[in-house]
Amino acid sequence: MNRALRIHAYGGPDAVKVDNIAMPAAASGEVVVHVKAAGINGLDWKIRDGWLQNDFPLPLPATLGVELAGEVIEVGAGVSGFVIGDRVMGPVGGIGAYADFIAVASNMLVKTPASLTDERAAAIPVGALTAWQALFEAGELKRGQTVLIHGAAGGVGSFAVQFARRAGARVIATAQGINAGYLRGLGADEVIDYRTSSFWERTRDIDLVLDLVGGSALANSWQVITDAGRIVSTAAPDIAAHTPAGKHGIWFQMRPDAAQLAEIVSLVDQGAVKVEVSEVARLSDAAAAIERNKTGHGPGKAVILFQ
Ligand SMILES: NC(=O)c1ccc[n+]([C@@H]2O[C@H](COP(=O)([O-])OP(=O)(O)OC[C@H]3O[C@@H](n4cnc5c(N)ncnc54)[C@H](OP(=O)(O)O)[C@@H]3O)[C@@H](O)[C@H]2O)c1
Numbered sequence: 001m002n003r004a005l006r007i008h009a010y011g012g013p014d015a016v017k018v019d020n021i022a023m024p025a026a027a028s029g030e031v032v033v034h035v036k037a038a039g040i041n042g043l044d045w046k047i048r049d050g051w052l053q054n055d056f057p058l059p060l061p062a063t064l065g066v067e068l069a070g071e072v073i074e075v076g077a078g079v080s081g082f083v084i085g086d087r088v089m090g091p092v093g094g095i096g097a098y099a100d101f102i103a104v105a106s107n108m109l110v111k112t113p114a115s116l117t118d119e120r121a122a123a124i125p126v127g128a129l130t131a132w133q134a135l136f137e138a139g140e141l142k143r144g145q146t147v148l149i150h151g152a153a154g155g156v157g158s159f160a161v162q163f164a165r166r167a168g169a170r171v172i173a174t175a176q177g178i179n180a181g182y183l184r185g186l187g188a189d190e191v192i193d194y195r196t197s198s199f200w201e202r203t204r205d206i207d208l209v210l211d212l213v214g215g216s217a218l219a220n221s222w223q224v225i226t227d228a229g230r231i232v233s234t235a236a237p238d239i240a241a242h243t244p245a246g247k248h249g250i251w252f253q254m255r256p257d258a259a260q261l262a263e264i265v266s267l268v269d270q271g272a273v274k275v276e277v278s279e280v281a282r283l284s285d286a287a288a289a290i291e292r293n294k295t296g297h298g299p300g301k302a303v304i305l306f307q
Helices: 042-049 118-122 125-138 157-166 177-186 215-219 258-269 283-295
Strands: 003-007 016-020 030-039 067-075 087-091 101-105 146-150 170-175 190-193 206-211 225-233 249-251 277-281 301-305
Touching: 003 283, 016 283, 030 118, 030 125, 042 283, 067 101, 067 118, 087 118, 087 125, 087 258, 118 277, 118 301, 125 157, 125 206, 125 225, 125 258, 146 157, 157 170, 157 177, 157 206, 170 177, 177 190, 277 283, 283 301
Parallel strands: 146 170, 146 206, 170 190, 206 225, 225 249, 277 301
Antiparallel strands: 003 016, 030 067, 030 101, 030 301, 067 087
């Protein structure tokens, strides 16, 4: 049996169904993974609701889910570095991770260290790769600079705070006040409660804004960056259209990168980077858990358990 969380039509939480689908087979360069846990992302409900249907039309029904942790059960031709029984984790380079079994390009994946449960492993790939690439590639963050991270307590932000601090940046985070202690524990120098304070009245001379929220958080950020500063957004694909003259605004999209992921996972394995799982949802509650990502949740990242 291969249970999959699929949509047959765009819509709200009711559009997500648990279906039995055919077992995949490993094509050349692929492995089949028995999925044990999969991370929940905003992309799940953005796809489900049909937000992206014009830019990325999907053949329906479509299986949701963009990252996983599990075990290799079949190895395709030309795959090196993985054998049956290996525990693996990674983004899937598209969608389809919310199923018991999926065929994935092996070059997206890394081995899961023994120190990591599948739940924690599934909470890492997309959030951590997004944070790393947005800060250091798109954002060009350097030691001694100041970064303002909006949405810092979530799946991407929790890694971004830690990576920026490790790189020697001063880290200012916006989040609900209830998450201030959590974020200080991850290395934030200052936490601003977005519900009770106006960050633009309390910050200036910011070298980099990492915008994980969009909307008014982004709109109010142009005034706090330096002349050479930049805003990198993972939440506002139309940032270019709203970038004031003379300012530098960048839309950023994560790309799978197994070498980078292996480096990050090694830091987690050593205890140098923490992973926070906010919720472990069962398959029966998965549709509601995807919806909860839209409306707010505890610190860190929610995952779906496929066991
Ligand atoms: N472009 C890409 O490649 C890419 C990759 C990954 C993610 N994303 C997108 O990036 C965004 C963040 O992803 P994520 O996985 O980190 O999401 P997440 O886990 O849902 O975290 C978002 C955080 O933002 C907080 N928040 C909401 N409104 C806020 C505001 N006005 N000011 C400050 N914080 C606020 C939320 O806290 P509360 O619960 O307290 O409201 C939540 O902790 C999502 O839109 C996601 O779809 C894009």
